[in-house]
Amino acid sequence: MRTEICERLGIEFPIFAFTHCRDVAAAVSNAGGLGVLGAVGFTAEQLEVELAWLDEHVQGVYGVDLVIPSKYEGKGIDGLSPEELEAKLAELVPQEHRDFAEKILADHGVPKLPEDEHHNQLLGWTATTAGPQVEVILRHPKAKLVANALGTPPEDVIKQVQDSGRLIGALCGSVKHALNHKRAGLDFVVCQGTEGGGHCGEVSSMVLWPQVIDAVGDLPVLAAGGIGNGRQVAAAMAMGAAGAWTGSVWLTVEEANVPPAQMQTYIDATSHDTVRSRAWTGKPARMLRNDWTAAWEQADTPDPLPMPLQMMVALDGVKRGHRYPEAAKDVNFNPVGQIVGMMNRVERSADVVNRLIQEYVEACERLNKLNGGA
Amino acid sequence: MRTEICERLGIEFPIFAFTHCRDVAAAVSNAGGLGVLGAVGFTAEQLEVELAWLDEHVQGVYGVDLVIPSKYEGKGIDGLSPEELEAKLAELVPQEHRDFAEKILADHGVPKLPEDEHHNQLLGWTATTAGPQVEVILRHPKAKLVANALGTPPEDVIKQVQDSGRLIGALCGSVKHALNHKRAGLDFVVCQGTEGGGHCGEVSSMVLWPQVIDAVGDLPVLAAGGIGNGRQVAAAMAMGAAGAWTGSVWLTVEEANVPPAQMQTYIDATSHDTVRSRAWTGKPARMLRNDWTAAWEQADTPDPLPMPLQMMVALDGVKRGHRYPEAAKDVNFNPVGQIVGMMNRVERSADVVNRLIQEYVEACERLNKLNGGA
Numbered sequence: 001m002r003t004e005i006c007e008r009l010g011i012e013f014p015i016f017a018f019t020h021c022r023d024v025a026a027a028v029s030n031a032g033g034l035g036v037l038g039a040v041g042f043t044a045e046q047l048e049v050e051l052a053w054l055d056e057h058v059q060g061v062y063g064v065d066l067v068i069p070s071k072y073e074g075k076g077i078d079g080l081s082p083e084e085l086e087a088k089l090a091e092l093v094p095q096e097h098r099d100f101a102e103k104i105l106a107d108h109g110v111p112k113l114p115e116d117e118h119h120n121q122l123l124g125w126t127a128t129t130a131g132p133q134v135e136v137i138l139r140h141p142k143a144k145l146v147a148n149a150l151g152t153p154p155e156d157v158i159k160q161v162q163d164s165g166r167l168i169g170a171l172c173g174s175v176k177h178a179l180n181h182k183r184a185g186l187d188f189v190v191c192q193g194t195e196g197g198g199h200c201g202e203v204s205s206m207v208l209w210p211q212v213i214d215a216v217g218d219l220p221v222l223a224a225g226g227i228g229n230g231r232q233v234a235a236a237m238a239m240g241a242a243g244a245w246t247g248s249v250w251l252t253v254e255e256a257n258v259p260p261a262q263m264q265t266y267i268d269a270t271s272h273d274t275v276r277s278r279a280w281t282g283k284p285a286r287m288l289r290n291d292w293t294a295a296w297e298q299a300d301t302p303d304p305l306p307m308p309l310q311m312m313v314a315l316d317g318v319k320r321g322h323r324y325p326e327a328a329k330d331v332n333f334n335p336v337g338q339i340v341g342m343m344n345r346v347e348r349s350a351d352v353v354n355r356l357i358q359e360y361v362e363a364c365e366r367l368n369k370l371n372g373g374a
Numbered sequence: 375m376r377t378e379i380c381e382r383l384g385i386e387f388p389i390f391a392f393t394h395c396r397d398v399a400a401a402v403s404n405a406g407g408l409g410v411l412g413a414v415g416f417t418a419e420q421l422e423v424e425l426a427w428l429d430e431h432v433q434g435v436y437g438v439d440l441v442i443p444s445k446y447e448g449k450g451i452d453g454l455s456p457e458e459l460e461a462k463l464a465e466l467v468p469q470e471h472r473d474f475a476e477k478i479l480a481d482h483g484v485p486k487l488p489e490d491e492h493h494n495q496l497l498g499w500t501a502t503t504a505g506p507q508v509e510v511i512l513r514h515p516k517a518k519l520v521a522n523a524l525g526t527p528p529e530d531v532i533k534q535v536q537d538s539g540r541l542i543g544a545l546c547g548s549v550k551h552a553l554n555h556k557r558a559g560l561d562f563v564v565c566q567g568t569e570g571g572g573h574c575g576e577v578s579s580m581v582l583w584p585q586v587i588d589a590v591g592d593l594p595v596l597a598a599g600g601i602g603n604g605r606q607v608a609a610a611m612a613m614g615a616a617g618a619w620t621g622s623v624w625l626t627v628e629e630a631n632v633p634p635a636q637m638q639t640y641i642d643a644t645s646h647d648t649v650r651s652r653a654w655t656g657k658p659a660r661m662l663r664n665d666w667t668a669a670w671e672q673a674d675t676p677d678p679l680p681m682p683l684q685m686m687v688a689l690d691g692v693k694r695g696h697r698y699p700e701a702a703k704d705v706n707f708n709p710v711g712q713i714v715g716m717m718n719r720v721e722r723s724a725d726v727v728n729r730l731i732q733e734y735v736e737a738c739e740r741l742n743k744l745n746g747g748a
Contacts, residue, residue: 003744193580195580203569204567204568204599206569206580206599206600207569207716210606225580231614232584232613234609234613234741235610237740238608239608240740271577272575272577341581366611367612368738368742
């Protein structure tokens, strides 16, 4: 199942693993796939530390996923430092929203963070804050692939990355977005169906993948949304995908830095327990349905703000949920796709890669047998 | 790609075509698949006429799809004729709903039906009205397969159908429903993802199919939701499906009795233009988003009634839309799946069957090549 993009990256299997955890990224890369580290939670300085660690622990190459949205509040405000932009955007957040978020957490008894743990609020959800991350990536030769999560990356970023011999691509949830990516000269697109975790569109993988594959011609399409089993990898490859982009399944691996209580929430959830909601990031994203998502849906409560303002409201909840996952059980941020219903046990990352390959092979053999082959 | 269910039915390809049009059903059966006539629009007398026509025009066998919901208003009211049940249920429909439906149609200038075209309102959306349809089916030996659309069929219906040497199955949108079907002794399940047209659950095909296939063991699973291309058939078969259950694609074939203006609406629509709504039947169903679906979603308008009451409100709109499709362009009932975005031209039914097979073969060859085969 080695495709052209495997050749270009020098990897064995076209299995791409999006994760916020460097241990998982390293394990997948070392098992023959490509670990892709989500950079959105890190400052440039923190990202430097993570990538230095990956350089040391990855034998081959790895990728980095950025979030530079095409549309967000404050876009076009130039010449500000990340701190200045944050201060400016903070003025746009109504106190009502901050109070409502605080009330939800307080009602559920989620403790506040210690006073000395001030954190910045933007964390890479804008071009201003993601820009320094790009510079960090370019200093790390094993960081061979860059993906952007919310739209076509800026022209200068594309040029910088490609000139350095790296591949750059972007996610899409529609044919229109895929064609924008192609016109901008990206090296690949990640096409994600609505069943996927995190930011997603409305069209399902089964329907979207073939349309995007047909639309972009020879541009490699990595299939995302709903993949947690090698049968789904086979389905994607049969439809013409150049590889499988996975995310959710890496939340319940041994190496993941997901608190045990939160990991158990994922293990227990069924495919019917997710919702597409703006309640955390301001853009529609798939996550587990809980009291937090329900609270922002009521007619008599504030509507979620646009990106990145809603995350400036919600980030305290993310941090408190990570710190106190037991208390935050019903109001935690649990971004995950519908595949969560098939995530029923904790596995080692390398075992997941091997399982995906094994199940892929079995699915191909099933088809061959059906078609009168051996 | 001949599976065991093909053997049992004596058909060539496991391509099942759900349609309300006998010409389409006949064309698919005669092309090697199985045409399945949707019975919900017909009285027992009308169904008798349709099946007699099919007996004459189908060389092999065909199927019939019923709607006996597991849950509906009026269930358990025994000993009434369909007419008496209808009168009783009509009392439960608030005048406010009838007035609102009439206002939507009037605001869009959709003419009323001629006075002499009185029609009954239930049309098979209950066990009482679907019961006589079963008796009709049993009189037609070529009607070899019965499927029920909204839940496990009643025990006596299962027994009647199986004792007559026919196969009976039912649709499902969750593992739980599939297991109910298996426990009831059905011969197959049709597992439909949320992207499918008409009544559907919330979980996508990519995620749902493998879970249902694993859950029901050796019971054949026909994959539904999002299939309009042979690549999707290959994906389904690779994941372990016993066949492909299709519906939407038969709305834009030459033989379909869909008015040209409405067919054009389907041809023009993209995969982003559907919505899952209770506005026509009272249960969540996928259809094109338009002024009718939007009207019932507003906070200050009546909420859709449960099945079958909402259809008793909406049926006049269905009939008027069918009669005056130009006028009803923005308020018509257009049940269809997200695959509508790939339905871009009118084809002959037999050509669709052949195309599905051809694309299926190409997808299998793509996989083989990827795996180092010929």
